[in-house]
Each structure stands twice: as C-alpha cells, then as structure tokens.
Amino acid sequence: MDAEAQIEGFIAKFSDEVAPQIRAARVKMRERLPGAVELVYDNYNALAIGYGANDKTGGIVFSIAAFPRWISLFFNRGVDLDDPLGLLKGGGSQVRHIVLTDLSLLDRPEVRKQIENQSGAERANGRRLTGLTMTGEELIRQALRNPEIGVGHLEKWAEMLQILKDIAGNRMPNVADLLKQSAQSHLRPKQGVYLVVGDGNAKMIVDDPKQPKDKRRVPYMKNGTQLTLREALEDLAKHGDVGPGGLVELDVDGKPIR
Numbered sequence: 001m002d003a004e005a006q007i008e009g010f011i012a013k014f015s016d017e018v019a020p021q022i023r024a025a026r027v028k029m030r031e032r033l034p035g036a037v038e039l040v041y042d043n044y045n046a047l048a049i050g051y052g053a054n055d056k057t058g059g060i061v062f063s064i065a066a067f068p069r070w071i072s073l074f075f076n077r078g079v080d081l082d083d084p085l086g087l088l089k090g091g092g093s094q095v096r097h098i099v100l101t102d103l104s105l106l107d108r109p110e111v112r113k114q115i116e117n118q119s120g121a122e123r124a125n126g127r128r129l130t131g132l133t134m135t136g137e138e139l140i141r142q143a144l145r146n147p148e149i150g151v152g153h154l155e156k157w158a159e160m161l162q163i164l165k166d167i168a169g170n171r172m173p174n175v176a177d178l179l180k181q182s183a184q185s186h187l188r189p190k191q192g193v194y195l196v197v198g199d200g201n202a203k204m205i206v207d208d209p210k211q212p213k214d215k216r217r218v219p220y221m222k223n224g225t226q227l228t229l230r231e232a233l234e235d236l237a238k239h240g241d242v243g244p245g246g247l248v249e250l251d252v253d254g255k256p257i258r
Contacts, residue, residue, distance in 0.1 A: 022064070197219060
C-alpha cells in the first residue's frame with residue numbers, strides 16, 4: 001500500500017462530515033506551504049498531519065489535527081506569535097491552535113497572516129542559528145590551535161554545535177528553497193519554473209499580432225469579460241497553454257499566499 005492510500009485509509013475512519021474537511025485542509029496547507037514535507041501520524045486520539053522543513057518530528061511547524069467531531073490548525077511554536085485578535089487558543093509552553101469550525105477560516109487574512117508570521121519567525125530563527133553555528137565552528141578551529149584546551153572540552157563543544165545545526169535544519173526554509181525543492185521533485189528535464197511579477201487583481205492586457213501595430217495591446221477577454229492577471233494565468237494553466245504544473249502566488253515579500 002502506498003503512502004497516499006494509507007493516509008486515505010486513516011481519513012476514511014472519520015465521519016462523512018469531518019473526512020472531507022481533512023482532505024480539503026490538506027489541499028489548502030499544501031498550497032500555503034509548497035515544498036514543505038508532510039508527516040502523518042495516526043494517534044489514538046487524533047489524526048495528526050504535520051508540515052515542516054524535513055522528515056523529522058522536531059521540524060514540524062504547523063499541523064492539522066483531526067478529532068472525531070472537528071479539526072484544528074496547530075502552530076507548534078505559536079507561543080511566540082503576537083495575537084492581538086485572540087485567534088490562537090491554548091495555554092501550554094509552546095503550542096497554540098485554532099479550531100477550524102469552518103474550513104474557510106484558513107482563507108481569512110488574519111489566519112493566513114499568522115501562518116506567514118510563524119513561517120517568517122522560523123526562517124529568522126534559522127538564520128540566527130546558522131550564524132551561531134558559523135561562529136562556533138570558527139571558535140573550535142581556533143581552540144584546536146590552543147594546547148591548553150583539552151580534547152574533552154572540544155568534543156563537548158562539537159556536540160553542542162551539532163545540536164545547533166540540527167535545530168537550524170528543522171526551521172522552515174525560505175520560499176526560494178521551497179520552490180527549488182518543489183521543482184526538483186516534480187520537473188522533468190528541460191522543464192522550468194516560470195515567474196510572473198505583477199498585481200494579481202490588475203486587468204490583463206495582451207499583445208495581439210493580428211491587430212495593427214498601434215492597436216496590438218488588447219484586453220484578455222473570456223466570455224465577454226476582461227480577466228485579471230490571476231484569472232488569465234489560471235485560465236492558461238487550465239488549458240495547458242503554459243505547460244503542465246501548477247501556480248504559486250507570492251506576496252510582495254515573496255511569501256506564498258495561494
């Protein structure tokens with residue numbers, strides 16, 4: 001049995017009301033975190049679906065937990081997030097969650113913002129930890145030249161340095177890394193990733209070579225309606241005019257929003 005069939009077997013155990021919510025939540029989280037690793041655990045009290053930078057449980061940043069009557073979105077280090085609207089629930093030392101009474105909550109700007117904030121915090125922590133490990137490596141190199149520092153101390157420092165590296169490796173990678181990982185996983189030789197920069201809500205204008213030179217810039221129309229840039233790209237992808245694959249939409253900071 002392949003992994004996807006096994007996951008579907010876990011989901012099928014839930015009620016007809018909850019099971020579709022789990023499937024839809026997985027789709028939305030994959031859209032929010034392209035390239036992130038998905039880990040699934042069928043626990044005794046809930047089905048947990050985690051998302052992180054690698055296949056280690058310590059690298060999980062977000063998770064969807066499915067209970068018999070509802071599902072929740074967990075922020076595994078949510079205690080560090082500002083929460084002026086009181087969206088995040090829980091009183092533990094690290095984890096916070098949002099009960100998804102309606103799956104459309106995942107599309108609410110304030111919830112999307114919290115996902116972006118958590119991802120940003122993970123990346124910032126990762127950069128700081130990487131800086132610390134680089135400093136630590138230099139200190140160890142200098143210590144190796146000092147005969148007064150014993151081998152036992154050097155071994156302990158090396159162990160601590162490795163722990164820092166492991167923690168840094170568990171942080172969410174940046175968007176460029178995620179897109180690179182996704183491309184490497186799904187692209188065949190001579191295929192590529194195409195980047196279009198623009199306002200997704202702007203009306204689409206295209207160049208029509210059949211028109212006179214001074215009138216070639218025309219609206220991109222469908223069924224009598226001018227499409228936005230986002231709608232036009234989705235329409236092109238739907239008809240295979242931009243090749244196989246999907247679309248990832250980023251905000252001005254380079255963070256995925258679709």
